[in-house]
Amino acid sequence: MEKEIRAIVLGAGKGTRMKSNLPKVLHEIFAKPLIGWVLDSINNLPYKNESIVIIGHGAHDVEEYLNHNYKYVKTTLQKEQLGTGHAVAQAVPILHGYRGTAIIVCGDTPLITTKTLRELIKFHEENASDLTVMTTKFDNPTGYGRIIRSVKDEVMKIVEEKDATESQKEIKEVNTGVYCLDWAKIRKAFNELKNNNAQGEYYLTDIIKWARENSYKVLGYETKNNEEIYGINSRQHLAVASNIMKRRYLDELMTKGVTIVDPESTYISPDTEIGEDTIIYPNTYIEGRNKIAKNCKIGPMTHLRGGCEVGEGSKIGNFVELKNAQIAKKTNVCHLSYIGDAEIGSHVNIGAGTIFANYNSITKKKKRSVLEDGVSVGSNSVIVAPVHLGKESFIAASSCITKDVESHALAMTRVHQKEIKNWVKDNKEKK
Numbered sequence: 403m404e405k406e407i408r409a410i411v412l413g414a415g416k417g418t419r420m421k422s423n424l425p426k427v428l429h430e431i432f433a434k435p436l437i438g439w440v441l442d443s444i445n446n447l448p449y450k451n452e453s454i455v456i457i458g459h460g461a462h463d464v465e466e467y468l469n470h471n472y473k474y475v476k477t478t479l480q481k482e483q484l485g486t487g488h489a490v491a492q493a494v495p496i497l498h499g500y501r502g503t504a505i506i507v508c509g510d511t512p513l514i515t516t517k518t519l520r521e522l523i524k525f526h527e528e529n530a531s532d533l534t535v536m537t538t539k540f541d542n543p544t545g546y547g548r549i550i551r552s553v554k555d556e557v558m559k560i561v562e563e564k565d566a567t568e569s570q571k572e573i574k575e576v577n578t579g580v581y582c583l584d585w586a587k588i589r590k591a592f593n594e595l596k597n598n599n600a601q602g603e604y605y606l607t608d609i610i611k612w613a614r615e616n617s618y619k620v621l622g623y624e625t626k627n628n629e630e631i632y633g634i635n636s637r638q639h640l641a642v643a644s645n646i647m648k649r650r651y652l653d654e655l656m657t658k659g660v661t662i663v664d665p666e667s668t669y670i671s672p673d674t675e676i677g678e679d680t681i682i683y684p685n686t687y688i689e690g691r692n693k694i695a696k697n698c699k700i701g702p703m704t705h706l707r708g709g710c711e712v713g714e715g716s717k718i719g720n721f722v723e724l725k726n727a728q729i730a731k732k733t734n735v736c737h738l739s740y741i742g743d744a745e746i747g748s749h750v751n752i753g754a755g756t757i758f759a760n761y762n763s764i765t766k767k768k769k770r771s772v773l774e775d776g777v778s779v780g781s782n783s784v785i786v787a788p789v790h791l792g793k794e795s796f797i798a799a800s801s802c803i804t805k806d807v808e809s810h811a812l813a814m815t816r817v818h819q820k821e822i823k824n825w826v827k828d829n830k831e832k833k
């Protein structure tokens with residue numbers, strides 16, 4: 403039987419320093435909210451899991467996002483934000499009777515990976531721990547809770563920066579805010595937490611001391627990847643995290659055999675798969691879920707906005723924007739085009755400046771177009787959806803296509819060129 407876990411994700415905080423109307427966890431990296439990144443890392447764990455998200459500030463918006471994108475996630479409202487311990491306490495009734503392992507993760511740490519969460523859970527289980535806190539070391543630990551260990555190296559408690567003595571502040575090992583616990587044993591702690599500290603909050607960190615006092619086994623699991631626990635509190639942090647995510651993924655792609663000509667100016671969402679020997683030219687921005695096959699050329703100055711597939715050996719050139727476009731192999735879209743909501747066959751040539759008109763601004767509806775294999779679209783054409791262009795049909799340059807075109811046919815909508823002899827000369831003479 404597949405093992406089960408429960409994940410509690412904290413996302414009720416306001417994020418005051420973001421200076422924003424948007425709840426902090428809905429701020430985005432590569433068009434995906436912070437909490438989405440965290441939930442995806444949890445969902446990729448090899449366990450049957452149910453996540454509970456604690457919502458508070460902007461609860462309505464967060465709930466709407468989750469309902470749309472993570473239907474199986476449960477939410478619970480923390481009406482007043484009285485601290486991280488109080489936040490987890492809101493999950494206690496939902497998990498009534500649950501007897502397995504739980505993890506607690508913050509919703510504002512988008513860089514946490516499945517691998518690291520898995521290592522934490524493995525460590526917790528292999529050591530038959532009751533409560534394991536994930537720790538890491540920072541040269542500059544300012545702002546984080548410090549891990550207080552005994553002479554025997556056991557984790558005794560966590561002290562928040564604001565409550566720490568000068569000598570405690572010297573400690574470089576910090577609380578990452580990620581925990582793994584035996585729920586049935588530790589859940590009682592959440593109703594017994596006190597708020598007699600510098601911030602007057604119910605600290606989640608106090609469960610460590612509680613577990614010790616109640617003779618449970620408490621361990622610290624130190625991760626070396628301190629980048630992963632980077633939490634977002636400001637727009638500056640958001641920019642730093644975006645960059646870390648970007649760099650990390652470009653590195654992975656290069657290791658897998660993708661050429662990135664200029665990593666500095668290239669942005670690729672980790673939800674985008676790219677095959678071997680594909681070359682990504684500078685100033686390319688790829689967000690959302692996309693699949694690019696091998697031996698493709700993308701860029702320079704290309705924007706993929708999600709839901710795109712590019713088949714083997716295809717070229718997507720400069721100033722081209724794609725959204726929800728599935729393009730088969732050996733097709734060229736080389737210059738200045740927009741393709742949205744379309745299925746395009748193989749060996750298709752899309753001339754420079756072709757626009758797919760997929761959106762009706764009155765009905766607010768989008769429609770799809772289909773281009774079969776071998777279609778040739780002349781430059782500066784508009785393909786008004788929904789249309790179906792048959793196999794090897796040919797669209798003359800500068801056409802506005804509003805009707806289906808049969809296979810092997812030529813379609814053109816422009817007026818024929820006419821020539822008026824000596825027109826320039828005659829006009830000059832009249833003057």
Ligand code: UD1
Nearest residue numbers: 412413414415483484485486489509546547577578579605
């Ligand atoms: C917390 C830890 C600190 C750790 C750090 C790691 C506590 C008391 N401190 O501090 O030891 O080093 O994380 O990043 O736990 N939240 C709620 N409801 C609340 C308060 C917070 O849902 O009432 C959520 C926030 O939205 C956020 C998360 O909990 O996602 C962490 O809260 P935050 O205030 O950022 O904690 P830190 O001060 O960073």
Ligand code: CA
Nearest residue numbers: 485486601603
């Ligand atoms: Ca705080």
